[in-house]
Each structure stands twice: as C-alpha cells, then as structure tokens.
Amino acid sequence: MLFSLFLFAACEEVINVNLTEAEPMNVIDASITENSPCIVLLTRSQGFYNNESYERISDAKVELFDEYGNSDVLAESNKDKGLYFSQMIGTVGFTYTLKVTSGNNVYEAKATIPQAIPIDSVYIYRVKIGNEDIYSPCVAFQDPPEEDNYYYTTLYVNGNPMSSIYLDNDEYRNGLKVENILFFDKEDNNDEELKAGDKLRIDMQTLDKGMYTFYNSLRSVAAGGGTNPLTNITGGALGCFKAYNAYWVDYTVSEEDVSAK
Numbered sequence: 001m002l003f004s005l006f007l008f009a010a011c012e013e014v015i016n017v018n019l020t021e022a023e024p025m026n027v028i029d030a031s032i033t034e035n036s037p038c039i040v041l042l043t044r045s046q047g048f049y050n051n052e053s054y055e056r057i058s059d060a061k062v063e064l065f066d067e068y069g070n071s072d073v074l075a076e077s078n079k080d081k082g083l084y085f086s087q088m089i090g091t092v093g094f095t096y097t098l099k100v101t102s103g104n105n106v107y108e109a110k111a112t113i114p115q116a117i118p119i120d121s122v123y124i125y126r127v128k129i130g131n132e133d134i135y136s137p138c139v140a141f142q143d144p145p146e147e148d149n150y151y152y153t154t155l156y157v158n159g160n161p162m163s164s165i166y167l168d169n170d171e172y173r174n175g176l177k178v179e180n181i182l183f184f185d186k187e188d189n190n191d192e193e194l195k196a197g198d199k200l201r202i203d204m205q206t207l208d209k210g211m212y213t214f215y216n217s218l219r220s221v222a223a224g225g226g227t228n229p230l231t232n233i234t235g236g237a238l239g240c241f242k243a244y245n246a247y248w249v250d251y252t253v254s255e256e257d258v259s260a261k
Contacts, residue, residue: 026057026105028239030098033246034113038064038086040074042102045238056082060102064088067095090243092116098241107235111243114206117141117149119249122202124194124257125181135194135258136184137251139202145175150212152244155182156201162188167215198253208243 025045032038042057058081062074066088074084090096095112118141125138143149153166164185170178182202186193194200207215210232217230231240 026237028237031242032090033244034090034092040084042082063099065097107233107237109233109241111208111241113243116245116247117206118247122251138181140179143170143178150207152205154203157189158199196255200251203248205244205246211242214240
C-alpha cells in the first residue's frame with residue numbers, strides 16, 4: 001500500500017478535461033410571492049470555462065395570468081436589460097401561469113403561492129462528539145394539516161449568508177409540531193463555531209412543489225448527478241418559476257446557549 005501511494009504521488013500531473021460545449025439554452029429565473037410583483041430574469045447559458053457575464057435576453061414578451069382571468073404583460077427594466085417586472089401582485093393560494101415568448105420559442109410554467117408558516121421558537125441545539133460540543137440553531141413550528149408543505153431555510157450569521165442548504169418537506173410529519181435542526185457547518189462561517197453574541201437571522205420559505213422539486217434535483221446534480229435540474233417550465237428552457245412565501249426571525253446567541261451542560 002505504501003509503495004502504491006508513493007507511485008501515485010510520483011505520477012501526479014495536471015489534466016485538462018476537454019468538456020463538450022453544449023448549445024446555449026435560454027434560462028428563466030422567475031419568482032412571485034405574497035404582496036410582491038412577479039420578477040423574471042432571462043439569460044442564456046454558457047460554457048463551463050466562459051467567465052464572462054451571462055448574456056441577457058432583451059425584448060421578450062413576458063406575460064402573467066392568474067386563475068381568475070386577470071393578465072399582465074411584464075415591463076422590461078430600462079436600466080437592467082433582461083429583467084422584467086409585473087404590475088400584478090402575488091396573492092396566497094392563487095395559481096399563476098407565466099408565459100415567455102422569445103423569438104420563435106414559447107415557454108410556460110405554473111406555480112401556486114403557499115401560505116407563510118410562522119416560526120414559533122428558536123433555540124440552540126447541542127451535539128456532543130467526543131470532547132467537542134457542536135452547536136446548531138433549531139426552529140420549531142406547527143405544520144398545517146391536510147396539505148403538503150415544502151420548506152427551504154437559509155441561515156445568516158452576523159449578516160453573512162451561510163452556504164448550507166436546508167430543504168425539507170412534511171412527509172410523515174403532516175400536521176405535527178416540527179423541530180428542524182439547522183446543522184451548522186463552521187466552514188460556512190470562516191471556520192468559526194457559533195458563539196455568544198452572534199446574531200442569527202433565519203429565513204424559512206414555504207415553496208410551491210415545483211420549486212421544491214427543482215431545488216431537490218439541483219442538490220442531486222451538485223452531488224454528482226449528470227442531468228439538468230428538473231424544471232416546471234415547458235418548452236425546453238432551463239431554470240424555474242418559483243412561487244413562495246417567507247417568515248423570518250432574528251435571534252442572538254446567549255452565553256447560556258453555548259455553555260456546556
């Protein structure tokens with residue numbers, strides 16, 4: 001074994017992988033939430049080694065329809081090409097249809113805005129691993145009964161967003177009191193554990209099923225999957241139409257939270 005390790009170490013070389021260039025595709029990044037307009041960003045995908053800014057898609061026709069026959073043509077920003085805004089404001093429980101026409105291409109997607117789920121309480125959860133104490137935030141909330149719910153939570157420490165993704169659903173916990181531990185990775189926080197005085201912001205989004213599926217498949221791709229994330233957009237575009245709602249809380253870590261017990 002030692003000989004093999006020496007052999008591999010002695011044979012190290014830089015390998016340039018020749019990635020096949022795929023044809024650029026249109027990318028739709030669209031979202032709508034309660035009491036806010038629909039925002040749509042249209043871009044073109046590019047090669048892995050291309051470090052230039054993404055090409056924006058301008059002069060597209062972007063339309064939004066609700067289930068009651070109301071419609072709106074989104075206006076493109078004068079200062080930020082490829083970015084479109086609706087005058088229609090999102091309402092909880094409404095299902096919206098997004099239609100994007102760019103050249104000869106037509107794309108459509110549907111999404112329903114879920115209700116926001118309030119966070120009842122936050123506490124710091126301690127896990128003891130050997131002689132080390134690992135502290136992580138935990139959020140407690142009541143999952144609504146008789147409906148499927150999907151959750152996406154982001155954590156900020158002293159104003160800085162952590163890169164860990166917390167994605168969950170209410171399978172096996174429908175209608176129950178839920179306690180979600182946001183397992184803390186200190187590498188997200190400049191290799192520092194949580195400490196007394198740290199100011200946390202926890203943003204818990206409830207998602208439409210289409211966006212949950214997209215995020216879930218995106219996580220699979222990041223883990224080594226070889227396909228594009230699953231989208232709720234028809235017509236061959238990448239991206240997703242996200243309908244969501246959000247509830248957030250602020251919390252300051254106390255000495256008591258991180259003291260050994």
